[in-house]
Amino acid sequence: MMLSIIIPVYNEQENLIKRLSFLCEKANKNNIEIIIANSPESIDESQLVCNKYAKVIHLDCKIKGRAAQMNAGAKLAKGDVLMFLHADVVLPEDFYLQVKTAVNEGNKFGFFAYKFDVSTTLLNLNSKFTKKDGLFAGGGDQCQFFTKETFKAFKGYNENFCIMEDFEMMDRIRKHKIPFKIIQSKATVSARKYNNNSWLKVNLINGYVFLKYRLGVHPTKLRKTYKSLLRESV
Structure with a gap:
C-alpha cells in the first residue's frame, strides 16, 4: 500500500520543522509520500523547510482554503490511500500499519481517535468522545483517510x-x-485553542457553530462567526 500524506498549510513553518523529521523517518521505512499543499497567501519559509527533505513534495496551491489545498494535493498524489493531516497534529508511531490494516479489512474511509498534548480532566473527557462514532466524529483534527477511488468518487472536499x-x-x-x-x-493534537480561551468557551462555540452548520448557514457566515467568537485563526 502506498500512502500519500497531504498537509494543507498556511504559514506553518514552525510546525513543519517539528513534524517533517518524524514523517520522513516513517517514509524511509514504509511506502509513504508527503505532500505539503501551501496556501497562495503564505508568506513564511515553509517551502525552504520542505526543500530540506527528499521525501517531501512542496506544492504551491493556486486557491487558498483547506478544502481547495487538500484537493490540489490529492490530484498530485500517487498513493492508493490518501490521508489528510493538520500541520499541528502528531500521528501515532504505528499510523502506517493501522491505516493499512483498516483498508485491508475493507474500510474505504477512516480517521484517528486523538488525545491532547496536555493532560487535564476536561480535555481527557473531550478525547474520550473521539474513540467512538457520534455526532462530532470524524471532523476537526482526526486525520481523515480514504482509498483514492473513494475520494475520487466523492470528487474531493467541497x-x-x-x-x-x-x-x-x-x-x-x-x-x-x-x-x-x-x-x-491516538493522534496527538494541540490544546492551543483551549489555552487561548477556556474549555467551556471553546466547547460552547464549537457546539454553536456546528448547530448553525446543521441548520444550513452558509460557510462564509460560519467562518465569520467562529473567528469573531474564538481567539484562534481558522
Missing part, C-alpha cells in the same frame, strides 16, 4: 466550505454508507 469541510465530507460518507474505521492508536 471547496464551497471554507470551514467545516471535514464534517460536510463526513455527512456524505454516512449518506452513502461507506464502511469506515476509527483507529484507536
Whole structure:
C-alpha cells in the first residue's frame, strides 16, 4: 500500500520543522509520500523547510482554503490511500500499519481517535468522545483517510466550505454508507485553542457553530462567526 500524506498549510513553518523529521523517518521505512499543499497567501519559509527533505513534495496551491489545498494535493498524489493531516497534529508511531490494516479489512474511509498534548480532566473527557462514532466524529483534527477511488468518487472536499469541510465530507460518507474505521492508536493534537480561551468557551462555540452548520448557514457566515467568537485563526 502506498500512502500519500497531504498537509494543507498556511504559514506553518514552525510546525513543519517539528513534524517533517518524524514523517520522513516513517517514509524511509514504509511506502509513504508527503505532500505539503501551501496556501497562495503564505508568506513564511515553509517551502525552504520542505526543500530540506527528499521525501517531501512542496506544492504551491493556486486557491487558498483547506478544502481547495487538500484537493490540489490529492490530484498530485500517487498513493492508493490518501490521508489528510493538520500541520499541528502528531500521528501515532504505528499510523502506517493501522491505516493499512483498516483498508485491508475493507474500510474505504477512516480517521484517528486523538488525545491532547496536555493532560487535564476536561480535555481527557473531550478525547474520550473521539474513540467512538457520534455526532462530532470524524471532523476537526482526526486525520481523515480514504482509498483514492473513494475520494475520487466523492470528487474531493467541497471547496464551497471554507470551514467545516471535514464534517460536510463526513455527512456524505454516512449518506452513502461507506464502511469506515476509527483507529484507536491516538493522534496527538494541540490544546492551543483551549489555552487561548477556556474549555467551556471553546466547547460552547464549537457546539454553536456546528448547530448553525446543521441548520444550513452558509460557510462564509460560519467562518465569520467562529473567528469573531474564538481567539484562534481558522
